[in-house]
Structure formats: structure tokens, C-alpha cells
Amino acid sequence: MERFDGSERSASGGRYGEAVFRPEQAGEGERIDFGALAYDDLTLARLRALGAGPGWHCLDVGAGTGTVSRRLLDEAGVAGVLAVDRDVRFLAERPVPGLDVLEADITAPGAVPGRFRLVHARFVLMHLPERERLIAELAELVEPGGVLVLSDAIDLTGAGTPVTPYSEAMRAMWQGLRATIGTDVTWVPSYPRLLRRAGLGRVGAELHVPPLLPGSPLSRFWVDTWRRSRPAMVATGLVDEAAVDAAVRYLESDDCAALSAGMMTAWGWKPMAADV
Template sequence: MCADPTTAGPAGAEGGYGESLFEPWKPGEGERIDLGSLAYDHVTRARLRALGVGPNTRCLDVGAGTGTVARWLAGEAAAADVLAVDRDVRFLEPYAGGTLRILAADITAPDFDPGRFDLVHARFVLMHLPDSRRLIARLRDLLVPGGHLVLGDAIDLTTAGPPDTPYRLAMRAMWQALRASIGTDVSWTPDYPHLLRELGLSEVAAEVHVPPLTEGSPIASFWLDTWARSREAMLATGLLGAAQLAEAQEALATGTAADLSPGLVTAWGRRR
């Protein structure tokens, strides 16, 4: 899972990712990110393999988080050069070396220009940042002609309608709390293919992966930890009470939620 927090969220938000929630210095935050990686890395690796990542590929991994994708690119995929970027690189520094380089940077900064690449990848990054459409265009501009832009973010499959189970109420409260506190917005992520086409990319396509909410699964553990870290913000929305949140947590922990997790939508295209 990747995370590139910005210095400020959209208007009305209290702060960016990693400031008012999911602070990287708090115990267990790296482990929480790794749970997401366990749920989704195999999907990301398969997509990057299908796009031909290999020994001649110069890669930029934006919002590299704990570095699981960047390390795979530099290791098993044997990419020629991998630059892993995050605003906070404490989880990345132990892995620097070989073809893996580390850069502490804010991708929203006007002077962010780390070079040109055959692959630019960002996962669970743009949904947390303001003006995501402009940032997508900036990432496209970091590609050499023929290079691939691969972007992934959460897609909400659970909150649009009934039944109003404790699990769905908790997910609604979580998304509302994240938007109010750090500016997270997943309402636009289904439009990824259209956005990439509008930016002039060719060979545009997209896919969605939804991991099952089974007892003890990485994704169930990820959401349980995420809810625990955002508990007060979730309850402050007024969309559910403490008892309902406890019911939702019990359903996730025991594999009885009988619902869909938010998924990962991955979209890609080639620069002409």
C-alpha cells in the first residue's frame, strides 16, 4: 500500500494524510500499511508484469509507503532504476541500494521534477490529495514517450444504499471522517479511465479487485486497524454510535460481515 501525504488537504479538511490521521511515527502504522500491501500487491505486480516491466525499465513509485512495490520492482522485476518517493521515507530508508533510490519529496510541490521514466506508478495516493486531476497530468508529464502511467485508488462499493448494516454504517462514517479530517475523496475514482483518455494517453484500460472479507484476512485486519486509528473521527460524524461500531468490528473480525470491501481500481495508459 502506498501513501504520499500532502501538506494540506482540501478546504475544510484539518490536515493532510499523516498529520491528523495515520501519522507515520505512531506505533504500528507501518504494519497497517503492510496489511494493505498483502491484500493488493499481487494485483499490482501482475498488472506491471503485463505491461512489460523489466530490466530496461526506469520506474517511479509515487507514495511508496513501506516500499513493497518499489522493492519488487528493483528485485524480482529487475528494473534498471527505481525511484521510490514519499514525503516521509522512514519506512523506505532501510531498503535503499542497488537500483532502488529513495527520495523524500512532496509531489504537490511546484518544483517536484524527479526526472523522466518508463513507468510511473501511484497507489492509494491521489485519493488523499487535493486537485488530483492536475496531479495526474503532472505524473503523465514524467513519462517518456511510450511509457506507462499506472494509477490505483480505492473504489467505494459499500455505502451508496441499503442495507444499513453496522458494517456499511461504519464504512460510510469512515469515508466521511477521512474526507473531513484529511481530505480523502474516492467519489471520482471510477472515472480514472476517462481521465487518462482525456489526458491523451493511449491503450487505456482499468480493472477492479475486491479482496474477500474473511476471518483473519489481511484486508479485514487492515480495515480493523484503520477504524481503530480513526475511531474518534468516525464517531464524530454522527452516522453511527459506539455500539454499532463495535458490531461492525465484530463482523469483520469473525468474517461475518457478508459484504464487499472497498476495492482497488487500477487504471493505466501509455504516453504517445
């Protein structure tokens, strides 16, 4: 799962990679990779279904440890990938032919040069303000005939969700991250409309919910995520330290019966000049 780009700060003054999820913190790369193990197969299947393959030049925004970038090269056979992140230490650890790395803040004007057949951002925009502007700017990086693909989390712990230690922890996590670094997943279902507003066509969307199983990469991802965001979770007043510990035990037990956060993916195509 990607580390998230962006220098724009939340109302509280924090941002991803500083207040929480610091890349220099021990085990952060492993936490990201646990998320990648849970979601990469879904992502690659969608990108290949959209046609990603030989001859495609791709941009991977907020590339994290680079798992999607490398699989685009190795499995889809794309011509090249520019992997962009605000901190590229994990990308620099694993260089491969065809993978170019750019340390840049995508919220800055002109941060990324060129245009690409595929522009992909996963678990990035949910952590940034001015999302509609950023979607429009990412659409500008798509070459005519290319596609913009955005994936972010959908919170499935709404009012009708059964109360479990897991659901209580997730509610506290989302609220705590919103207060601390501005994370907001409530607007993610508006992706298709925002892609159309950015001038893209043939817009599509889908939702995937990986299973929560004891000891699975996804369960380990959430445990590590709670460990890093625990102060923000407790600060909400929705949980205390004991409740977070109970959620960890629940997630790691055979009694766990819950829905993980979903991943919504939406895409839109840049019209060719003749189609405009």
C-alpha cells in the same frame, strides 16, 4: 499499502499523516504492510502485464513501506526504482540495491526530476485535492513510450448495499476522512477520462475486490484503519463508539459477509514522438 503524499490541505485544514495516519504512531508501518499483503499481488500482476521488466526505470509515488518498489526490482527485474514519499522513514528502514529514495511532496512543482518508463501511484490521489492537475503532472513524468498507472479505492457501500456493522463503519470512515483530510473516492471512476485528457493513449482500467476473511491481512488493515480514524468516524454521527466496536467484532467473525472496498487501476501510455 502506500502512505499518501501531499501537502495540500482539506477544507477542514487537515491532511494525511497529520490529522490521522501519522507515521510516527506505533504500528503505522504494520498497518500499511497489511494493505500491501492484500493488494500487492494484484498490482504486480498488472504492472508486469503492462511490460514492466528489465531496462525499465520506474517511479513509485507515495511508496509507503516500499513493497511495490522492492517487488518491481526483485520479481520484475526492472533497472531501478525511485521511491518518493513525503515521509520516507519506512523506506529508509529497508534499503535494497536499485532502490533510490526521495523525500518530496509531489504537489510541489518540479518535486521529482527526470522521466520514467513507468510512473505508478497507488492509494495516493484519493487523498489529494487538485487531482486533475496532479494526473497531468504525473503524465509529464512519463517518457515517450512509457505508461502511467494509477490505483485508488472504490467505495462499494452504496445505497443498495445491505446494512451490516461493516457497511455502516465503512460509510462513516469515508465520510469522516473526507471531512478531516479531504479523502474523496467518488471521482475515482473518472480516471480513464482524466488519463485521456492528460494526453495519454491506449487507456485501460480494471477493478479488483479482495475477499474479506476473518484474520486476513485486509481485515486486519481495516481494523487498524478504523482504530486510527475512529474520532473522525464518530464525528460524522453515522456511528458511535459501540457501533465501531461492533464492526470490528463482525469483521473478525465467521458471520462476516461483505464486500471490501475495491481497487480500481487505470493506465495510459505516452505516445512516441512519431505517433503524435
